[in-house]
Amino acid sequence: MIEVxxxxxxxxxxxxLHDVSTRIEKGGITALIGPNGAGKSTLLHCLxxxxxxxxxxxxxDGIDPLAVRPExxxxxxxxxxxxxxxxxxxxxxxxxxxxxxxxxxxxxxxxDRDMVERALTAFSLTDLAERTIATLSGGQRQRAFIAMTxxxxxxxxxxDEPLNALDPRHARDLMARLHGLSRDGARSIVIVLHxxxxxxxxxxxxVAMKDGRIVAQDTSHELLTEPTLRxxxxxxxxxxxxxxxxxxxxx
Amino acid sequence: MAERRVLFLGLGLLMICxxxxxxxxxxxxxxxxxLRAAKLGALVCVGAATGAATVLFQxxxxxxxxxxxxxxxxxxxxxxxxxxxxxxxxxxxAQIPGGLRFLMELVALAVCSAALFGLLLRRxxxxxxxxxxxxxxxxxxxxGLAEMVQRMMDPSEFAVVxxxxxxxxxxxxxxxxxxxxxxxxxxxxAALRMAxxxxxxxxxxxxxxxxxxxHDRVVMMALLLMAAMVSVSTALVGPITFLGLLTxxxxxxxxxxxxxxxxxxxxxxxxxxxxxxxxxxxERLMGAQSALAVIVEFFGGLLFLALVLQKxxxx
Numbered sequence: 025m026i027e028v029x030x031x032x033x034x035x036x037x038x039x040x041l042h043d044v045s046t047r048i049e050k051g052g053i054t055a056l057i058g059p060n061g062a063g064k065s066t067l068l069h070c071l072x073x074x075x076x077x078x079x080x081x082x083x084x085d086g087i088d089p090l091a092v093r094p095e096x097x098x099x100x101x102x103x104x105x106x107x108x109x110x111x112x113x114x115x116x117x118x119x120x121x122x123x124x125x126x127x128x129x130x131x132x133x134x135x136d137r138d139m140v141e142r143a144l145t146a147f148s149l150t151d152l153a154e155r156t157i158a159t160l161s162g163g164q165r166q167r168a169f170i171a172m173t174x175x176x177x178x179x180x181x182x183x184d185e186p187l188n189a190l191d192p193r194h195a196r197d198l199m200a201r202l203h204g205l206s207r208d209g210a211r212s213i214v215i216v217l218h219x220x221x222x223x224x225x226x227x228x229x230x231v232a233m234k235d236g237r238i239v240a241q242d243t244s245h246e247l248l249t250e251p252t253l254r255x256x257x258x259x260x261x262x263x264x265x266x267x268x269x270x271x272x273x274x275x
Numbered sequence: 276m277a278e279r280r281v282l283f284l285g286l287g288l289l290m291i292c293x294x295x296x297x298x299x300x301x302x303x304x305x306x307x308x309x310l311r312a313a314k315l316g317a318l319v320c321v322g323a324a325t326g327a328a329t330v331l332f333q334x335x336x337x338x339x340x341x342x343x344x345x346x347x348x349x350x351x352x353x354x355x356x357x358x359x360x361x362x363x364x365x366x367x368x369a370q371i372p373g374g375l376r377f378l379m380e381l382v383a384l385a386v387c388s389a390a391l392f393g394l395l396l397r398r399x400x401x402x403x404x405x406x407x408x409x410x411x412x413x414x415x416x417x418x419g420l421a422e423m424v425q426r427m428m429d430p431s432e433f434a435v436v437x438x439x440x441x442x443x444x445x446x447x448x449x450x451x452x453x454x455x456x457x458x459x460x461x462x463x464x465a466a467l468r469m470a471x472x473x474x475x476x477x478x479x480x481x482x483x484x485x486x487x488x489x490h491d492r493v494v495m496m497a498l499l500l501m502a503a504m505v506s507v508s509t510a511l512v513g514p515i516t517f518l519g520l521l522t523x524x525x526x527x528x529x530x531x532x533x534x535x536x537x538x539x540x541x542x543x544x545x546x547x548x549x550x551x552x553x554x555x556x557x558e559r560l561m562g563a564q565s566a567l568a569v570i571v572e573f574f575g576g577l578l579f580l581a582l583v584l585q586k587x588x589x590x
Contacts, residue, residue: 094489108478111478125475
């Protein structure tokens with residue numbers, strides 16, 4: 025479980041998170057939604073231990089990510105950045121192999137190579153394994169970076185807007201893949217999403233944020249109501265049902 | 276494949292070194308061999324140090340167009356040489372034993388660069404761009420200071436400074452070589468030891484930290500090793516701004532890999548190969564003296580322009 029207690033974060037004089045407290049249960053997919061500037065990515069970075077909050081604390085499965093060694097933290101929580109740096113001449117297999125760094129520190133063993141192969145298979149990258157990252161399409165590249173995060177083999181995966189630059193088909197495929205991979209209970213995924221319908225379709229829980237605060241948190245079915253969405257996004261919505269799923273349309 | 280190319284580079288360097296030493300050698304063999312070996316040692320040290328240092332710098336800077344010269348190393352060297360001549364006079368500066376003068380320059384360059392990086396990294400570790408810009412501005416300041424002092428100098432003393440600051444492989448002191456070689460070998464060994472960490476650092480600060488790398492420590496270590504290598508090269512023969520760019524670009528193209536365990540030795544070997552082969556062609560085959568540095572700068576400068584125009588400042 026992730027426990028966040030009275031978390032505040034400021035960048036210079038600007039306060040981005042205000043006294044945030046929440047619990048994220050293990051298992052499945054939890055989506056962070058909210059308008060631009062709500063503090064979703066900042067909260068995700070604080071959860072990962074890569075940002076130091078100005079006040080409050082984070083515990084991931086009882087561990088303070090700021091108090092442990094970097095490689096130890098990276099064996100508990102993996103973070104996919106919004107815009108990772110592209111290194112030319114880096115093959116997909118090499119990129120995914122970097123996910124094992126916290127485990128081998130530069131001396132890979134058989135189990136590391138096995139995990140890389142499993143990650144390549146899980147994200148349908150086997151055929152692209154020897155291609156360089158620079159030659160891939162946006163969707164393939166995103167899959168490769170998520171496979172790297174997956175290969176890190178952490179109980180918690182934090183993904184910052186992984187659907188950016190993906191067309192609807194690739195976005196659906198990626199969410200379906202993540203949904204399938206999170207079903208075994210071994211991995212818990214916390215994901216920042218701008219697409220409310222992706223959250224409605226694939227997330228088990230939703231945390232809605234606005235102005236650096238958590239406005240609502242519940243199962244996706246319970247949280248996605250017109251009054252809640254109107255409060256979060258300051259705009260009216262229409263909610264429809266399609267094959268048992270909620271579909272959200274901004275009016 | 277990439278490893279095999281590094282092996283071929285090593286073999287090529289050995290062959291060209293043998294040719295450099297033995298080509299049209301006449302009696303007295305011992306004396307001529309000693310002269311040639313000293314020059315060869317300097318060429319290999321400078322080429323290897325410049326190549327490896329540039330790869331290190333480009334990795335931590337995250338940019339394939341930057342070279343250590345941009346953080347003001349050559350400018351600092353020129354200022355040190357100028358101040359030395361001002362303080363001791365032309366004759367006095369020339370009388371300092373070569374080994375001692377080299378050690379002084381080495382320590383001064385390493386201390387100044389470590390102080391610069393330490394100060395900037397302590398203030399804002401993540402802002403490599405800020406550090407580089409500060410380095411460029413510092414380079415301009417140091418160059419301006421050196422020029423100002425040079426304008427106030429006696430013409431004969433200015434001639435002494437000019438001789439010291441213009442890259443030349445013809446006036447290397449034998450006493451400097453042992454120290455340079457030891458510093459270079461130790462720095463290269465340390466850089467190779469941290470090669471896997473440098474690979475991760477090449478992914479960018481945020482991704483590398485996410486993977487559990489102590490990125491700031493790796494960057495600081497890489498910058499200190501780079502400072503030691505550039506100090507070796509600059510203090511030995513003077514500034515050669517574009518050799519590093521030429522070497523690092525060729526190493527990346529030839530090995531086609533991101534792995535520093537391959538890139539660092541490849542860049543070191545290519546740097547040495549360019550200088551030894553170039554000097555061999557100019558000195559032995561064409562009978563031209565002191566032309567190599569100018570040619571290397573010319574082609575390095577052309578490559579820089581080509582890279583800028585092709586917008587290949589990618590990772």
